[in-house]
Amino acid sequence: MAFAGVLNDADVKAALDGCAAADSFDYKKFFKACGLASKSADDVKNAFKIIDQDNSGFIEEDELKLFLQNFSASARALTDKETKDFLAAGDSDGDGKIGIDEFAVLVKA
Numbered sequence: 001m002a003f004a005g006v007l008n009d010a011d012v013k014a015a016l017d018g019c020a021a022a023d024s025f026d027y028k029k030f031f032k033a034c035g036l037a038s039k040s041a042d043d044v045k046n047a048f049k050i051i052d053q054d055n056s057g058f059i060e061e062d063e064l065k066l067f068l069q070n071f072s073a074s075a076r077a078l079t080d081k082e083t084k085d086f087l088a089a090g091d092s093d094g095d096g097k098i099g100i101d102e103f104a105v106l107v108k109a
Helices: 011-019 028-036 041-051 060-065 080-090 101-106
Strands: none
Touching: 011 028, 028 060, 028 101, 041 101, 060 080, 080 101
16 A cells, blocks of 8 residues: 555545545545545655656646545546546646645645
């Protein structure tokens, strides 16, 4: 698991179970349930680096779609609606992607 040592496995499983149904993903609930919302700024930055699969310094829409799979390989992909809503919530400067500072704000929302 990519977040071993940072997040509790049971918390991650509970967070994933909480959004297993299509169109049930809520980033605020997810970040709280998995424990990331209460982690340090450094832990949040490390999480960003894991989710930023292509190391571009941004989380793009295709990476957001597969967001849950960073927490568990067997997790579902986000629906197009969930992906677009998640991107809209995090993309405060309107560039179509989420930077590290935008991600930190999302996690702590």
